[in-house]
Ligand SMILES: Cc1cc2nc3c(=O)[nH]c(=O)nc-3n(C[C@H](O)[C@H](O)[C@H](O)COP(=O)(O)O)c2cc1C
């Protein structure tokens with residue numbers, strides 16, 4: 001029984017996700033490996049977040065075509081995970097509109113897209129191949145996989161959320177709410193703004209850009225609460241929790257900046273104004289922080305404070321007026337052409353960012369405590385939580401650092 005309760009870091013247990021599919025192909029696929037057995041999952045759990053990913057003011061015509069509904073094809077039997085790989089399918093309803101159509105090749109690369117880089121790298125005969133796979137359509141599968149990871153985290157009372165904190169040049173005046181309350185307010189409006197008083201202003205801002213046939217980006221904040229101390233590690237660069245979170249968030253198409261806590265503001269200040277002082281909690285059994293400017297990670301390890309990360313999205317690259325480019329078939333200078341596009345996808349990035357954060361945290365938790373089933377993980381997690389600074393038994397005598 002003692003062995004059962006011991007938790008050790010295990011690198012071979014891993015939650016891994018692979019997705020496949022083209023934006024206008026018949027369907028998208030995901031395989032999720034490493035989810036422990038016994039986790040309750042229904043299609044509604046996944047569809048809930050898929051619906052959230054489709055909702056957002058500023059979307060283009062495509063979101064009126066797709067009605068994302070997941071199909072579970074393995075790894076979940078009678079609404080419980082088996083521990084085997086989970087496979088998911090999602091139909092692209094737009095496929096039938098492209099099927100059997102004669103499609104002119106795309107030969108003039110659009111700046112801000114993978115058109116040119118992908119075609120040069122893979123030697124494509126048509127730039128469309130790049131956009132088909134680089135498209136953010138694929139993030140639907142990340143959200144589906146993320147919904148499973150979220151459910152796993154929730155078994156351990158860890159919750160993840162997000163909202164918009166800046167849209168284009170409009171900064172949200174953050175209300176004096178908890179992170180969870182901000183999420184709840186934001187979910188009630190189409191721009192995912194945590195301040196009800198600014199919803200109209202933000203919608204107007206998007207409307208103006210749309211009227212000018214232009215596009216917008218902005219900043220999203222994602223958070224995770226009740227994350228235990230000890231996820232991630234500094235022992236190798238790629239195992240640092242902040243590095244893993246940053247990479248996962250940066251992998252979302254059009255995300256070009258990541259900030260932990262108030263990192264960019266901190267950079268302007270003196271150290272004495274920035275670092276989060278350590279104080280005894282009322283019960284004196286554990287230590288907590290007076291502030292959380294670090295955003296919940298120190299030395300690549302979660303420190304028990306909420307993980308708070310902001311991500312910057314560039315304005316959507318496809319603009320109606322077009323950009324100067326070169327037609328690679330004729331060698332002539334040409335304006336890019338416009339087919340269809342989102343004007344602002346920022347509100348829809350919130351569930352995608354939540355999914356990416358959940359995937360990283362679920363994997364880090366699995367690495368920390370291990371376990372093939374929820375039943376096995378639960379006591380290990382309790383053991384992790386009950387550990388506190390008093391258990392450290394730090395020595396209080398002089399010593400020599402000898403090898
Ligand atoms: C939810 C979401 C929707 C997007 N919709 C569009 C779109 O309609 N038009 C567009 O040009 N880019 C859109 N993008 C961004 C492109 O996918 C992205 O800029 C492009 O693939 C190049 O990748 P990069 O910006 O990461 O370099 C969207 C991104 C996200 C996250």
Ligand SMILES: C=C(O[C@@H]1CC(C(=O)O)=C[C@@H](OP(=O)(O)O)[C@H]1O)C(=O)O
Nearest residue numbers: 062063134135136137140253340341342
């Ligand atoms: C399909 C989705 O997003 C798409 C992402 C995208 C891009 O270039 O990334 C371009 C648009 O697609 P289309 O070219 O078909 O209009 C978006 O609608 C989705 O989010 O499900």
